[in-house]
Amino acid sequence: MVDEEIADLAQALLALDEQRAVAVARALIDGGADPQAVLQRGLADTMLEVGRRWNAGELFLPEVVAAAEIFRLCNEIVEPALIAAGGRTLGHRVVMATVKGDLHDLGKNMVGAMMKTAGFEVHDLGKDVPAERIVEAVRELEPSIVGLSSLLTTTVPEQRAVLAALEEAGLRRSVKVMVGGAPVTEEWARQIGADGFAPNAPEAVRAALALVGDERLAGA
Amino acid sequence: MGRPEPAAPTEEPLHALLPSDPVDVLAAGELERIHWATLQVLARVGVEVRSERVLARLGAAGAVSDPGVGRVRFPPALVEAALAEPPRTLVLAARDPARDLRLDGRHGYLALDGCAAELVDRETGERRPSTAADLARITLVADALPQIGVLWQAVAARDRPVETQPLHELHAQLGSSTKHVQLMTAVRPEQARSAIEIARIVAGGDRELRERPILSAFQCSLSPLTYDGDALESAAVYASAGVPCGFVAMPIACATAPATPAAALVVSNAEVVAGVVALQLLNPGAPTFYGACGTVMDLRSGAAACGGPEDPYFQLASAQLARHYGLPSSIGTFATGAKGSDWQAGVEGGLSVMSSWLAGADLLCGAGLLHGARVHSTVEMLLDAELFDLACGLSDRMRADEEDLATQAILEVGPGGHFLAHPHTRRHMRRRWRSSLFGRETWEEWESSGRPGATDRARERVRQILAEHRPPALPETLDRRIREAIAAHGR
Amino acid sequence: MGAERAPRPLRGRLRIEPLAEGDLDRIHEASLRVLESAGLRISSRRILDALAESGAQVEAESQRVRFPRRMVEEAIARAPSRYALAARDPTWDVPIGAGEGYLSLDGCAAEIADLESGARRPPTTADLVAATRLADAVEEVAILWPCVAVTDVPPWAQAVRQTQVQLANSTKHLQAMSTFTARDARAVIEMARVVAGGSRPLRDRPIVSSFQCSISPLVYEGDAMEAALEFALAGVPCGFVAMALATATAPTTLAGHLVTVNAELLGGVAVLETLVPGAPTFIGPYQAFMDLGTGGIDLAWGPEEVLFKLAAAQLARRYALPMNILAFATGSKTQDWQAGAQHAISLMGVAAACEADLISATGTLYGSRVFALENVLLDAELFDLVRRLLDGWGTGEDDLALEVIEAVGPGGHFLGQAHTRTHMRELWMPRFFDRRPWEEWETAGRPGPRDAARDRVREILAEHEPDPLPEDAERELARIVESHEGETKGAAHGG
Missing domain, CATH: 3.40.50.280 (Cobalamin-binding domain)
Incomplete structure (x- = not known):
């Protein structure tokens, strides 16, 4: 169930659907999902996919910027939970x-x-x-x-x-x-x-x- | 490989485009809509000017200024009135009066492009940072080319202190050429004052500079809709010394301007008009010009693309807007995204110069830059000058008098004959434009001489000019006074 | 690029007219005077006799025909100003006289620059197959010409073999411009009827057309004119093209050059419309200048090339005759700066001429003598760019985007705006221009547009499968070729 929702979050981010991404992220965190998993699998991995698509010429910079902005909005929801849980790290x-x-x-x-x-x-x-x-x-x-x-x-x-x-x-x-x-x-x-x-x-x-x-x- | 033509003598008059009938790319209704939208933007959004001093002066002159948020708005009536102030015709004087420029809507002059921070080394093809000596050398080559009418700072004198860099650049250019200098790098009022002082030294005084401005300048907006307070103050400093100062917008659609070309044009137009209006409020009647070099963003890297169909559209539309406002125009030309003088550079140069010819621009800026105006190449400068030269040949209206119609010759030669030996041929054959850089050799000659191209001929020509061309130097006393003025700057 | 396949025309919008009204009249008058006083030499008894019957003044011994002014003016009026060049696939039908300009391949290059080595060599049938398939795939090319003269078949068999190859390898309209005799014309027409489905269908939807060239000054080969007549009688559009070389076969002055070319073209039209009233035709005033040093074609041409086009277009407009205009002329030997610059200036000249129905021709270098496959793609890129420029951009509410400008405000940026994402793909995207950051380009080994174009040619040739002809049609074409070759060979040997 949580996996499905995380996949849903990833999909919303890829589709640059800000409203849905924020709603799903909110639902996940409010529902007690593991914030580290939401951040990593829902958001960070999806940004890597955005990068892959940019590199392949399928997405353009304005779309990457829009994705990054949605990422930021979702992260604002995830981060307090992450800090509360004491775990956090994405990379450099x-x-x-x-x-x-x-x-x-x-x-x-x-x-x-x-x-x-x-x-x-x-x-x-x-x-x-x-x-x-x-x-x-x-x-x-x-x-x-x-x-x-x-x-x-x-x-x-x-x-x-x-x-x-x-x-x-x-x-x-x-x-x-x-x-x-x-x-x-x-x-x-x-x-x-x-x-x-x-x-x-x-x-x-x-x-x-x-x-x-x-x-x-x-x-x- | 064809031998390069001998270096042009300095007496050769400047070459100019002579557009007879500029093309209107915007239909009348479209022009009206762009103008209307521009007025809306200027009245509702306005431009950001982060200088309380400038805002106060603009407010006192009738603009709606809001120093709290650093914003000034211009009511439509004020804009229309201010746009009617500046003169339509400008003479940009040169140290050598034979090289004066008449911006009167009937001549199009080529400027050097600027201001690159790097250049492609002529011999190695590698990029490196530019110096004052590079600028002097490039200017000397430009002095020898009758196609170049105006000197911009082709490269930055990066080996000089930031504060006096524009003054060193001005010095390097006045010392290496007798042509008109348009200073784009002096953007702070103190720098403008020192530049004026240097120009007065060369012109012979304050009145002489007013009468024959051997220096002009322009200020760039920061898209979208922003001016440095310093830039507007500098413009006013130039204006009060009688030095024409234009305004140039360089919007990049998708980044600093909207993605739709019409809206990018509105932003660009609003910025230039705001600059012109601000200057007229500060110095009514000050000579100025309308400058635009728009392009789009490369959607992948985010950099300025330079070279798609949108660029010629911006050229044509901007020149049309300038014409509509009765202002001389300075229009981006020869921008290329290419990194070398290859097929792409040729295509973009050809499209661009044809567009500026159709547009009827007064100033074409300019020759010599590659890679989205970031890297100078002197070889590219010669190639651009060659295309400009070709376009200058377009300006003549086609002659069709009895002699040119050659009906008599045609009847005499008759079916199946030839015109080679006919006297009519000998009378007129030398009227044809001659290229000095295009290859005309046979394939066999080309292969046996190592497949040379126009770039090789241009490089050879640059070497030759550098070895032979010696423009009249500044008198030693003037040169010394310029050095003193630079040393005194800021003290 | 785009999903839907359809011909992509240039639409005129930046018109420049270098001839004042009076000068335009003077060129017209001078052309009529030349046709009336000097006339044309046409080496065909059949044509001359027919013209004499229609009121032209014919001098049999010198094969000279002089045209009364009325005859020329009536002919111009009889020529239709609108018709269609149909294609096997109707998607690729090309309207003539609709104010749109369509791009064709170039014709009959004697050599090809090898895709792999760049070296020149004589072209073969395989090269024509490759070029035709490439042109079939490239959206910007609307019309086929036999772009290389295939050297692996005897010269007298070339025109018909080339037609067979091109009909089989593309569904686009074929302008069989290397058909120089009535016999060849009949074979081409027969083949076209097979593909079109009969005489009537071909007449209704001519999937082939042709043109004949004058031999400047003021001469037409009798065979060529007889071929034109065959085409006209079958309802196949046939134009006239004049390639006078200023200073050698035409006066050195632009106006004189234009008078010669115009007289030849109007003469051709007069012949055709007098003998077959209402036959669809067009005029192709091509400019070429002699290199004053070598006597060859000027490879380093300049502004006269553009001015000639602009003035010639004014004439075509005056006559309401469809026009073929020459773009893409370069003297360069490779796809370098000069090739790019000359092509761009030439095509912008076409844009400003604002009249062409047919824009020739893509694919060649070195004064049209050498064909190169990668040039087709580079020229198409340039054509697409100018097409986009001429189509222009809207100034509607959403285009002006006042709310977006206001929302972003001074000092902001538009990168993250939904408006940007909605509209950014309307901006032109290059296929071969390099817009990469300098560092990335260096890392990749400093490739040029030509390298990218060459890769794309290889890809297209590996992937693109044109719609084949039905098997029975192919068999029928082979039979026509065989029979034509038997006949022609006999004639060639016998005569």
């Missing part, structure tokens, strides 16, 4: 943010969505995020990777500020930092001492997998 954890002063989250959302299709557990802090909040999230979530995005030339320097704040908090060595955004270059990434850079979403996934030492190069 990524914290992402558009830096302070920048309200553009298009690139970050593309990258976040693609990351989910590669099995990463993505925590999106949103846009216009101050360095202190990013440091806090790193301390709390202990991610493998932090991804920083900026679209404006005027907010790119904020990426350096985040790195400095991580350094100051003594967290810089525990996490890999990736930077991206239209004005960001590989050279800039090197200059500020970031660990990774990618010019687009598919490359970001490849770079992230390389940073965490994953052999799969999804999207390759």
Whole structure:
């Protein structure tokens, strides 16, 4: 019965049916289903399937982004139960943010969505995020990777500020930092001492997998 | 392989498209609907401007500004009135007056495209980051090409400090060419002020620059519907010095604009019109122009695609909107998604230049970029210039006087004869356009010379120009004053 | 791409007219004057006699016929401006005179660039089979031409053998443009009747058509004109194509070039419509320029190519005659930048000419002398792109999407909008253009569109099975070929 409902959740996610996915996830959790199973088999595995279909050219990026958004909504339902049950892990954890002063989250959302299709557990802090909040999230979530995005030339320097704040908090060595955004270059990434850079979403996934030492190069 | 033509002498006049009858891709009703929707967006949604100072000034001038959310809205009557302000005709002057540009709706000039952060090395074919020296070299090559009318910053001077980078770029270009420079990288008011100072040094003073603006600029919107406050302030700084400053929207349908081309056009148009209106509110009557380089998103990777049928549609429709508003237009041309100068680059270049010819654009931007305008290639720049040159030959109306009709010659030659030796042939045969880069050799010649293509001829030509072409240098005293101005910037 | 298979035309919408009204008249007047004063040379007693009877001024010794102006004007008026080129599969019927332009294969290339090696070699029947099957599969190609001249059969048997191969390997309309004699024409007509189901069905639904070429300046082979007459009498549409080479076989000036070509085409139409009033026909004013250095065709052509097309289309519009227009001309030897640029400029010229019913021709390189299978797919990609551009996009409420723009607001993005997912597949999707990120492209070994096209050709040839002819029809075609070859061989040896 629960298996059927989890399959139903997976199907709703694949069909990009937000209402049904959220309803099924709610019913599963309210009905006492194992949150780890709901997250893994209902949502995370389905995102891998979304990634496979993207790679095969059957789905396009806007659909991947829509799937990632439904994933996020469902995860909001599953997560409290998961924490209460004391169990949780999906794979490598990524914290992402558009830096302070920048309200553009298009690139970050593309990258976040693609990351989910590669099995990463993505925590999106949103846009216009101050360095202190990013440091806090790193301390709390202990991610493998932090991804920083900026679209404006005027907010790119904020990426350096985040790195400095991580350094100051003594967290810089525990996490890999990736930077991206239209004005960001590989050279800039090197200059500020970031660990990774990618010019687009598919490359970001490849770079992230390389940073965490994953052999799969999804999207390759 | 055909020998490259000798480098063009600097006296050769600039080549221009001479569109006789621009094509309207939007039917009258469609144009009306796009305009109406644009007014709705400007009045109801408005644009985001994150600068309290600018919002206050716009509010004082009649716009509905809401500094709380960083938003300004423009009532339709205000928009219509502001659009009537700027002049239709602009002269973009050049250090060499023979290279002045007349944006009067009857000439279409080719600009260098910009601003790439990387370039394909001419000899190795590999990508690498660009430097100020690269920009100077590219500008020097562009100076030798009569097809290039306007200099954009083809590549970024990435080896210079971020704050003074645009000034170094301006210096590199003024020092390597006598053509008009359109500065796209000075987007902060202090940078605009320093750029104006440099332009005044070269022009000979404030009044001289106003009379003959050897510099122009433009500001880009951030789609959808956003301007950096700095960008609008910079535009006002340029305007107050008499330097024309346009506005260019570069929406990507599905990402920064809606998926439907009509709606993407509305967003693009609203952004350009908002820029123009804002500038007119800040500096009534300021010379400006309408710029658009729209494309769609590659649905798989999320990057700008550049090169499908939507691009020419945006070119044609944007030029038509600019014409409708009585503004000079600067229209994206030669955008290609190709990564090398291959069949795809050729197709996209050919479609694009034909579209801009049909569109009747004043400025075509521009030559030399590959891979969705992210990578510069000087070889591609020459190939683009070649296609532009071909299109310039299209502009002539076809002549059909007695001499051109050749009825007499036809009757004299008669059925089964030939025209090779007829005097009429000798009188006119040299009128034909001559390609310098297309291959005309036989298959056998081609194979025995190692299957060269247009790219090889273009590369050879670039080497030759770099070795031979020496445009008039800036006088040493001016050069020194420019260096001092850059050093003083920000102090 | 699309699910439904149907012919895909270019629909004109970006019209450019380089000839002022008075200039258009002057070209027309000059053409009539040439036909009246110089006339045409037609080496056929049968045709000349018939024309003399109808009021033309014929000079038998010099095989010269001069056309009174009225005769030409009446002929133009008699030619139908609308008819259909039917296909064995009615889905592929092509309307003529409907303001739509349909793409054909190119014709009679003397060589083929080998798909695997890229080297030139003489084409064989197997190549024509492959090309025809490929064209049958490619949606953008609506009309077949015998695209290579097969060299494994004797020259006098080629036209009929080619027709047999193409009728058997595709259900699309065949323009048998290599049929140069009345005898060949009769065999082609007989074969077409077998496939169509008889004389009347062929007349009602002509599944084949043809055209004859002038020999510039101002000459038609008698055989060619007699073939045209055979076709017209059987109700098979037959057009005229002029390929005058400016500077050599036509004046070097564009206007003079156009006058020569126009006079030849109107002359052909005058012959046909005088002898078979109301016969469906069309005109094909092709542009070609002599390379001033070599005397060959100019492989590096320029703006004159486009201007000629635009002006020729103005003339065709004036006459209300269906028109065949030449696109896809390139001097390049391979699918490189020059080939792409020349093809795109050429096709945009066709788009701006805004008149073509028949758009020729896809598949060739090197001044139409070398055929390449992968070119058919690349040209089709380009054709599809321009078709999409000309079809345009809507400006209805949902297209303008004001609510979506408002909901997203400044600084947002449209990636996650349902409106985007609903409409994104309406955007054009390339098959061979490369839009991959640079890194991915490098990892894949920097493949070009040509590599992708070549892979697709292999796939299509392995997978696509055209609807076969009924067995009895195939047997009947074989019998006609055999009998034609016996007759023609005898004639060739005897005469």
